Every structure is written in C-alpha cells, then in structure tokens.
Amino acid sequence: MHPARSLILFTVLSGQGFGLLVFLGLGTPEVEGWRAFAAYALAFALAGGGLMSSAFHLGHPERALKAFREWRTSWLSREAWLSVAALSVNGLYGLCLMLGLRIAPLGWLGALLAIATVVATSMIYASLRTVPRWHRPEVPVLFVALALSGGALIAGQRWLGLSLLLIGAGLQLFAWMRGDRALAESGTSIHSATGLGMMGTVRSLEAPHTGENYLTREMVHVVGRKHAAKLRAIGAALAFAGPAFFLLWPGGATVFLAAPFHLLGTCVLRWLFFAQAEHVVGLYYGRR
C-alpha cells in the first residue's frame, strides 16, 4: 500500500495524543491548574493535529462532515464519532482539572473513549480482507500498545513506559512474523484471482496498460520494500531500544529524550505498516 504521509501522521500523532489522554484521564500523573493546561494542550495538539492531517488524504475535505453518517457499518465513520466523543469528554475533564476539580469517573470514561478511538482507527485497516497483512487481530492490539507506550513516555511515566515498550516490542515482532506469512496463508493467489489455476501455472503476460494507474500507485507500492529489513531494525531501535536506554540511564537525566525518539520510531514503523502491506489486487498485475 502507498505510505501516504497524511495517513502516517494521522495514525501516529492521534495515537500518541489519545495515549497521553488515557494516562491523564487515569490520573498518572495527577495534574492540576497550569500543569493540566499544558498537558491537555499537548494531548489535544497531537490528537487534533493527527485528525486534521487525515483530512489531507481526502479528495474532498470540505465534505468531511458527511463521514459521520454511516457508523453502523463503517469503521472510518465510527472513528470519527469516537474521536469527537473522546475529545469532548477529555476536554471537559481537563477543563475541570484546570479549575482544580477532579471528577475521577469522567477521567476514566475519557481514557476508555481514547482507547476506543485508537481501536477504531486500527480497525479501518484491520477490517480489510483485501490486505492479508492487516486483516489480523494483532493489528489493533499493536496500535493500542504503541499509542499507550507513546502516551506513557510523554506523560513521563518511567517504569510504566518501560514495561509498555517491552510489550510493544514483543507485539511488533509477533506482528512482523505473522504478517510476513499472511498473504501466502490467506489462500488468495493469481490462481484464485483469475480462476484459471486448474488449467496450469498462471502468469501475467501483459498488463491492461503500459503506464501506472490509480490502483498500482495506491495499492501496489513496491519501492520501499527493498530496504524493509534495514528499516525494521531502524524503526525498532528508534521506537523501542532507544527510549528504553534513555529510561534506564542512571539518574534519569535522559528520560525526556525517550518520547521524541519513540515518536520518530513509530513513524518509521507506521511507514512500514503501509509500505509492506500487500493488496490482493496486485496479483492481477503479477505484482505484490
């Protein structure tokens, strides 16, 4: 799949913003007054900025409000509703905190909605059968883990952040191992795509056109896969190993470096999430 910048920023930034809202909602750390204002401003900048950048992916951003209509069937629509609900509840809770009022259940509800929003974001991808690497239960779990670890690091939670980084790294490794086999195990091949498998070995002889088209550019992205192994190492180093190192450094002087490194690493991992995903339509073009 084509790794669109707007979608990488959307999923990473909104994930980290909602992750931060989870910890603020749970009261780890407990913030009040001006500290609450700063923390919530950062969380809203991340979550809101991410959501705004998703609009740049649209052909008609001016019609974006219509995306609230079909929540019954569409995860994209559910994501829109949940993000608005999460931002509203957390905004209200944050406002109360700034005024020195702590309504704990409101914070818990905000945390729950923030997690639900990240789940909905990931389900936009995980619900697509056409991309076997995405159509897996570990995808939403990994999205939530990365959002929570990012949130914990920004919230300055040293040991909680460290354990979440460990869980995230394990899940990412698992997702890569399973994902690499996903297309082969899905049972979809050029033989089932063309229905001609019973006649012999099928090979694409000629594409329908000499150039590219919307489908090949959007869904048959092969450029970045060349360096996938190296990028995995770089992404894992930035997102997990680096931040863990900064958290463990004696004295805690480098703790503040963990969050920006994790954010950068998550961007690399998310780039790979798109670039490495194979859409089955590529089979019709004899490509992956």
Added chain:
Amino acid sequence: MTALPDKTDRTLGLVIDLDICVGCHACVVACKGWNDTSQTSGLSDSDPYGEAPEGAFLNRIHSYEITREDAPATVVHFPKSCLHCEDAPCVTVCPTGASFKRREDGIVLVNEDDCIGCGLCAWACPYGAREMDPTTQVMKKCTLCVDRIYNEELPEIDREPACVRTCPANARHFGDLSDPGSAVSKLVAAREGMDLMPEMDTRPVNKYLPPRPRDAEIDVLAPLLEPVAEEPRGFLKWLDAALDRI
C-alpha cells in the same frame, strides 16, 4: 445507506466468456467513451497526450499466460470490471453512504455528491474495480451503464452496457442472474461459470466462463493425414549417410 440489502429484486450483472475474448480492448474504449460523455463529471485522464498518460477506467483487460508441462502455453484475455458483489465490501466501508447497492436490481453505485474521496472503498475491493477520478477526486466505478439499460430514448438494441454492446466477439453478456431462466443464467449453468477470489466471500454477481479445452477437437482429421516421415528416403537417405561419414 451503506448497509447491504438482504435481497435484491433482480440481480443484474455480466457474464464474461474467457474462451471467446480476443483481447481487442474494444469494450475498454466503449466504456471509457460512454462514461466520459454520458455523465456531467466525466471520466478523466491526467496528462493524456504527454509523457505519462494515465486515467480512470471502469473496465480493463489483463492478459495471462498459462503454462503446462504436457501442453503448449495458452493465452487468456481477461476483462475485469466491477462484479457488483452481493456482499460488496466497498459499500459497507464507505463512511458517508456515497456507495450503495440498489435493492431493485443489485447495481452498486456511487453518489458522487456525497463522496469525500477517502479511497477506502477502493482499498476494500479485491478486484481493483474502483478508481479515483484524477480531476474530480471522487470514486468512479462501473454503473452497469445504468443510464443506458433503462434509457427509453435509446433504441431497444442499445439498452445494454456499452461494453456488451460493442464486443465484436460476443464475449460479454448482460442479464438478470437471479432468474434461472435468463440467457445469462443458462450460460453460467452450461459452462460452469465461476467466481473470482471466492475465498474473499464477496459473492460476486458477475460470472466468468472458463476457457474450454481445445486439443481434442483439433485431432479430428489427424488419422487422414499422411504421417511425417521419421526416416529419410532416396537422395536424402544417401545425403544423411554421406554427411554422417564425414
């Protein structure tokens, strides 16, 4: 509404005969021509006369080579357009309701005024049936020529999709696949029409007729033909032997 209808009154669709298609791309041109001119928003191209011409098409023809150990390779031309699936994943993912499946005839359509151009429906389609219009930035797809098949302004013979009407080999057929007595349903029954990517559970309406086996029929005259001489005779026999001795 992006919820799919439980049942459609009719199930209009295409039956495509892979045995007959000659890969002339006439249906591609007819489709592009009709859909570019019949709708106000057109079906545009980007850089059509430049270095990298590209554009939105609702119907494309692939060509595949099939090789076997025990027979010569075969080439199959493979037209592909929207299959108007009964469980259309492109419809249910649409956040705005722009994509919908009609209860009366099962045609999957896009209401372009509601399309936000997010592209999620194109991602959800395993067949590559939807393409973004490079100019209007809304999703385009096969309408089964809904503006032809019910158009009483047209002569009756023309009230079928442009691709079907234009096919010089009669490789494309249009009809109601829910009616077992229809010509298309009979074709599907007689030729064991198949679904593409059945494992995706999309339940496509369009059916593909597989190529028929061919070699057996070619051999009808074989016994009457003089066998090719394996051993040379006369002058050739002498020449063969002489050359062997050198």
